[in-house]
Structure formats: structure tokens, C-alpha cells
Amino acid sequence: MLDIEKTLTMTINELNKKSVIYRKNILKYIVKAKAGHTGGSLSSIDILNVLYNHVLNVGPENFSSPNRDRYIQSKGHCVEALFVVLADKGFFPEEELNTLCQYGSKYIGHPTRKVHGVEQNTGALGHGLPISVGVALAAKLDGKDYKTFTLLGDGELPEGSNWEAALSAAHYQLDNLCVIIDKNGLQISGPTASVCKTDPLDKKWESFGWSVREVDGNNVAQLSEVFAALPFEAGKPSVIIANTIKGKGVSYMENVLKWHHGVPNATEYEQAQLELDQALTHF
Numbered sequence: 066m067l068d069i070e071k072t073l074t075m076t077i078n079e080l081n082k083k084s085v086i087y088r089k090n091i092l093k094y095i096v097k098a099k100a101g102h103t104g105g106s107l108s109s110i111d112i113l114n115v116l117y118n119h120v121l122n123v124g125p126e127n128f129s130s131p132n133r134d135r136y137i138q139s140k141g142h143c144v145e146a147l148f149v150v151l152a153d154k155g156f157f158p159e160e161e162l163n164t165l166c167q168y169g170s171k172y173i174g175h176p177t178r179k180v181h182g183v184e185q186n187t188g189a190l191g192h193g194l195p196i197s198v199g200v201a202l203a204a205k206l207d208g209k210d211y212k213t214f215t216l217l218g219d220g221e222l223p224e225g226s227n228w229e230a231a232l233s234a235a236h237y238q239l240d241n242l243c244v245i246i247d248k249n250g251l252q253i254s255g256p257t258a259s260v261c262k263t264d265p266l267d268k269k270w271e272s273f274g275w276s277v278r279e280v281d282g283n284n285v286a287q288l289s290e291v292f293a294a295l296p297f298e299a300g301k302p303s304v305i306i307a308n309t310i311k312g313k314g315v316s317y318m319e320n321v322l323k324w325h326h327g328v329p330n331a332t333e334y335e336q337a338q339l340e341l342d343q344a345l346t347h348f
């Protein structure tokens with residue numbers, strides 16, 4: 066047993082198994098909806114898994130409590146990852162995801178507060194961090210000890226609003242705020258480095274006054290350990306650079322641009338489920 070496991074509510078094995086089940090569900094509902102952001106949901110699902118099953122003090126029972134932890138998904142296009150985790154946590158019956166992207170459904174292609182468990186409407190990139198800074202600052206002003214987490218995509222980082230927010234967070238010493246960057250190396254139209262270079266990310270965030278850690282963002286043990294170390298430094302906001310693989314878990318989707326919002330056909334879907342079923346036999 067790893068040291069970190071002594072503090073976990075679920076074992077690493079159980080978390081790994083959950084990730085595979087979440088991946089199967091993400092694909093199931095994207096195929097049913099005939100739409101969705103496949104690659105970025107699969108790259109970020111291990112992060113959401115560890116957050117919701119181990120880190121966040123939030124569930125359907127305390128969602129109206131002002132003391133709950135906040136998770137704001139800035140890369141809102143990957144809403145399928147969020148919806149399958151919220152369903153698993155009991156915020157709403159999973160069958161409701163059968164209406165994903167259908168006319169009249171509240172389960173639309175980006176997060177909306179009409180869905181129980183969603184903190185903020187997002188989808189226009191560059192909004193999640195500015196909102197999170199306000200939420201974290203409010204906790205300080207109100208003397209509350211909840212924590213605020215926000216997930217950004219690497220292709221989202223060129224949005225200038227992120228950097229204004231990063232400056233403010235350091236200025237207000239928001240050590241109750243944690244950014245996770247899903248660094249999967251791809252965005253909608255090409256490799257992140259070709260569309261707009263943002264490296265070296267660690268040095269940029271450090272120079273903005275943040276405390277930085279880097280992990281394998283598809284490794285639930287590493288994620289659990291890094292979240293357990295929050296805040297990384299008193300008086301500084303924390304950022305986790307999570308190196309991930311876009312399309313993680315399905316061989317033909319991994320690192321392939323078209324799966325940003327590609328929907329598998331029947332044969333591709335069958336192969337994906339076979340691969341994931343095979344992965345399940347390891348746990």
C-alpha cells in the first residue's frame with residue numbers, strides 16, 4: 066500500500082477502476098447525444114475522479130451549504146466528464162444523461178447551473194479562473210475555510226483574463242485557491258504549442274507569485290498526493306500542472322486532434338468499450 070492510501074477514502078485500485086467506468090460512461094453518452102468533447106473529457110477524468118471522490122467536501126447533501134468546497138470547470142466544453150461524475154455522486158439520476166444535447170434538456174453541451182451540482186456556467190474560455198478568484202477572496206473576507214478549485218485547459222491559457230486573475234490571486238494571497246491545468250498538448254485546431262506557445266508554464270506561474278507542482282495528470286496516486294499537499298505554500302495560490310494525454314484510455318483517440326470533438330461511429334465505439342472492458346479486468 067502506498068503511504069497516501071492510508072489517508073484515502075477509496076484505495077488507488079478503486080479510484081483506477083472508477084476512472085475506467087467514468088470513461089465508458091463519457092463515451093456512452095457522447096455517442097447517444099451524437100455530440101461532445103471526447104478527447105478533453107478523457108484527458109481530465111482522472112483529475113475529476115480524485116477531486117470528487119477524495120478531495121472535495123461537496124456532495125448533494127451539502128451543496129447549499131456556504132461552507133462547501135467549490136469546483137468550477139473553466140474548460141466547460143468537457144462537460145461530459147463533469148456530468149458523469151456528478152451523476153455518480155448522486156446529484157441526479159444517471160439515466161437523465163440519456164437526454165444530453167437533446168432539445169429541451171438541461172443537460173446541454175456546456176455546464177449550466179440548471180444542473181444540480183454545477184457551480185458556474187462556463188464554456189467561453191477564460192472565465193473560470195476570474196470567477197474562482199472572486200469565490201476564494203469571498204471565503205477570506207467571510208472567514209470561511211472552504212477551498213476553491215478550477216480546471217483550465219492548456220489551450221485556454223492564452224485568454225488574457227487568466228493572467229489578470231493570476232495576478233489578483235497572488236496579490237490577495239489566496240492560498241485557498243487551486244488551479245489545475247489539463248496539459249494535454251492539444252487544443253481545438255492543433256498542438257497547443259503551435260497555436261500559441263505558453264511554455265515554460267512553471268516559470269510563468271512562479272513569476273506571477275504562485276506555488277507550482279507538476280504531476281502525471283492521468284495517475285490517480287500522484288494526483289491524490291499532490292492534492293494532499295495543499296496549500297503548497299502559505300500565502301500563495303497553488304497551481305498543478307497536470308500532464309495528460311488527450312483521448313486517454315482509448316488507443317486510437319490518444320493524442321489525435323480530431324477527437325477533440327469527434328464522436329465515435331458504431332465500430333469505433335465497440336472497439337473503445339472493448340479496450341475499456343479489458344482495462345477493467347486489471348482492477
Ligand SMILES: Cc1ncc(C[n+]2csc(CCOP(=O)(O)OP(=O)(O)O)c2C)c(N)n1
Nearest residue numbers: 105142188189190218219220221251252253
Ligand atoms: C472564448 C472562447 N474562444 C474559443 C472557444 C472555442 N473553443 C472550444 S474548446 C477550444 C480549445 C480549448 O483547448 P484546451 O483548453 O486545450 O481544451 P482541451 O484540450 O482540454 O479540450 C476552443 C478554442 C471557446 N469555447 N471560448
Ligand SMILES: [Mg+2]
Nearest residue numbers: 219220251252
Ligand atoms: Mg488541451
